[in-house]
Amino acid sequence: MTLLELCRQITAPGSAGGKLLPENHRLGPRLVxxxxxxxxxxxxxxxxxxxxxxxxxxWNMDKYKDLYASMCPSPEAFCYRYKYSAxxxxxxxxxxxxxxxxxxxGEFRQRIMGKDIVFQEGELCLIDKNCLHQDYLLNQxxxxxxLGIANDMFTEIMEGNVTAQRIVLFLKPALLKQKDLxxxxxxxxxxxxxxxxxxxQEAIETCLCTLLQELKENNIGSRHICKGLLMRIFHILGTKxxxxxxxEQRKTMNWLTFEEISEYIRQHYASVTIQDxxxxxxxxxxxxxxLIKDKTGLTYSAYVQSFRLEKAEKLLVSSENSIEKIAEAVxxxxxxxxxxxxxxxxxxxxSQYRKKERNA
Numbered sequence: 001m002t003l004l005e006l007c008r009q010i011t012a013p014g015s016a017g018g019k020l021l022p023e024n025h026r027l028g029p030r031l032v033x034x035x036x037x038x039x040x041x042x043x044x045x046x047x048x049x050x051x052x053x054x055x056x057x058x059w060n061m062d063k064y065k066d067l068y069a070s071m072c073p074s075p076e077a078f079c080y081r082y083k084y085s086a087x088x089x090x091x092x093x094x095x096x097x098x099x100x101x102x103x104x105x106g107e108f109r110q111r112i113m114g115k116d117i118v119f120q121e122g123e124l125c126l127i128d129k130n131c132l133h134q135d136y137l138l139n140q141x142x143x144x145x146x147l148g149i150a151n152d153m154f155t156e157i158m159e160g161n162v163t164a165q166r167i168v169l170f171l172k173p174a175l176l177k178q179k180d181l182x183x184x185x186x187x188x189x190x191x192x193x194x195x196x197x198x199x200x201q202e203a204i205e206t207c208l209c210t211l212l213q214e215l216k217e218n219n220i221g222s223r224h225i226c227k228g229l230l231m232r233i234f235h236i237l238g239t240k241x242x243x244x245x246x247x248e249q250r251k252t253m254n255w256l257t258f259e260e261i262s263e264y265i266r267q268h269y270a271s272v273t274i275q276d277x278x279x280x281x282x283x284x285x286x287x288x289x290x291l292i293k294d295k296t297g298l299t300y301s302a303y304v305q306s307f308r309l310e311k312a313e314k315l316l317v318s319s320e321n322s323i324e325k326i327a328e329a330v331x332x333x334x335x336x337x338x339x340x341x342x343x344x345x346x347x348x349x350x351s352q353y354r355k356k357e358r359n360a
């Protein structure tokens with residue numbers, strides 16, 4: 001069964017999707033909350049018990065302007081139908097959890113932070129817990145899957161998912177540190193080649209379909225399986241999808257990326273290579289050269305060299321190791337080259353530097 005088929009099955013009234021709830025059911029505003037005020041800003045709270053740290057909300061809109069919705073996990077299968085007018089919007093709202101939405105069919109429009117964004121089939125949107133937005137209900141068929149992720153679960157997934165570094169670097173100030181920033185990311189399959197786009201969409205839909213099935217059945221162990229599937233989803237987003245940023249967002253991300261890269265170099269100064277950075281942060285090699293040059297005025301090689309020489313300087317003063325051992329300890333196996341670059345920086349040989357500092 002495909003993701004689209006599963007979403008439509010879950011939201012179908014009757015035996016497949018469960019009983020049809022009356023229009024005035026108390027769950028209605030939770031599943032679809034039509035706009036009732038231009039000034040009110042709702043805060044949607046996490047709808048499940050704390051031990052359930054992930055839920056799915058499915059929307060299926062048809063050409064007759066019927067929106068069918070369902071949520072899982074749930075004690076019993078159900079379906080809610082809302083009759084809407086074309087162009088109607090949901091109430092302006094934020095969440096106290098993270099929301100990841102995926103357009104399984106058609107297109108979906110949201111107003112996020114005062115800007116209208118259209119999401120095409122196969123695209124995703126990750127919205128942080130303070131981001132003000134509302135959804136458009138259009139006169140066309142569409143199927144959308146929303147995942148509500150509890151903050152602690154999202155933090156665990158991001159901090160344990162090295163392959164999602166590009167996402168983590170940007171979202172850390174708001175999502176991981178939980179500051180009051182309003183942010184969202186619009187993900188599109190990497191369009192380098194048509195084949196890449198297809199592969200990305202197939203990969204993400206396979207994981208989402210399995211995840212939705214797990215949430216629907218909610219069997220023993222589902223919680224752990226769902227966490228693993230979410231880690232796979234963010235791995236795919238971090239490696240096979242692109243996201244666009246505003247000028248200010250790019251500036252923020254560049255500084256965060258630079259700080260993370262600097263910390264990585266500081267911890268691995270003796271052996272780090274630019275390939276190590278590419279493997280860990282998933283950017284092209286020339287990106288690191290450009291970023292470091294922009295922030296420090298130094299080339300990548302000169303920047304790494306500065307860390308190594310600073311460490312060598314400390315070892316010369318604080319240890320009794322030979323200069324050859326110190327050179328090797330900071331990543332230089334050619335003693336002559338180490339002498340050369342040390343003298344260029346400090347205007348004296350390592351031996352002279354050691355003597356001078358110890359006699360100071």
